[in-house]
Amino acid sequence: MSTGPFPLGPHRIVFANEKGGTGKSTTAVHVAVALAYQGARVATIDLDSRQRTMHRYFENRAETMRRRAISLPTATFEVYGGDNAEELDALTARLAEAHDFLIFDTPGRDDPLARHVATRADTLVTPLNDSFVDFDLIGQVDAETFKVRRLSFYAELIWEARKKRAMTTITEQRREMDWVVVRNRTGFTEARNQKRIDQALTELSKRVGFRVASGLSERVIYRELFPSGLTLLDKGHLGELGTSHLVARQELRTLVGGLNLPKVNPELHLDAPSSTRTALESAA
Incomplete structure (x- = not known):
């Protein structure tokens, strides 16, 4: 029985692909903090027990709050270093009891547990850099025409999972899976190449049913924020921000x-005036 605002239990967001270097962990952290700012109770599980990027980010955030004696919206954070799906499910079930969102960050490689959580996601987020090297993760293109020739193994896996999920949506009262391909680092792609990727993504999205969303550009600010655990949403704690930082914050809001995640408190959103946000947060 759900104790939160969602009758079907916490909404599961899985950040997954089988390639590293796409900004997956950075994106996951910023989405988690954005949800926390909206009044949601968020728990994160880092499945990359070697790098632990998301877990370390929230550890740094907790240390910054302690050192500065401040309170910031944040998430419960865990790391799972085992290889047993049942143990992972038990951890997930425990966190589900007190949270509205569960966010999983997965390794940038083929991993059985990453597949396990990906096929059970309510929202599956696949960050891609704007290059055909990354696009190859979900589809292979013709070298001459750049038309999609066939799906990759990963795309076929998610396609089959979504079909099975659709069959149980009514009988088991499960949400439909929403697969979102997030395009990171688009601002630094050569125009002709970007157009070809646009066309290939549009073609493939129609075949397998994912949506395409704008992601985060390549900016030094994201690497600079990691040691403090702060995010672009932590206004008042970042010092003086330049124009590029303000643009980056708008990218995050977009x-x-x-x-299209469900809202815990529709009135408390990222663009609300600070006075309104303070009043709502105090009442929460």
Whole structure:
């Protein structure tokens, strides 16, 4: 029985692909904090027990709050280093009892547990850099025409999972899976190549049913924020922000809006005036 605002239990968001270097963990952290700012109770599980990027980010955030004696919206954070799906499910079930969203960050490689959680996601987020090297993860294109020739193994896996999920949506009262391909680092792609990727993504999205959302550009600010655990949403704690930082914050807002996640408190959103946000947060 759900104790939160969602009758079917917490909404599961899985950040997954089988390639590293796409900004997956950075995107996951910023989405988690954005949800926390909206009043949601968020728990994160890092499945990459070697790098632990998301877990370390929230550890740094907790240390910054302690050191500065401040309170910031944040998430419960766990790391799972085992290889047993049943143990992972038990951890997930425990966290589900007290949270509205569960966010999983997975390794940038083929991993059985990453597949396990990906096929059970309510929202599956696949960040891709704007290159055909990354596109190859979900589909292979013709070298001459750049038309999609066939799906990759990963796309076929998610396609089959979504079909099975659709069959149980009514009988088991499960949500439909929403697969979102997030395009990161688009601002630094050569125009002709970007157009070809646009066309290939549009073609493939129609075949396998994912949506495409704008992601985060390549910016130094994201790497600079990691040691403190702060995010672009932590206004008042970042010092003086330049124009590029303000643009990056708007990119993040666009990304969160594009994921179409359920709202815990519709009145408390990222663009609310600070006075309204303070009043709502105090009442929460």
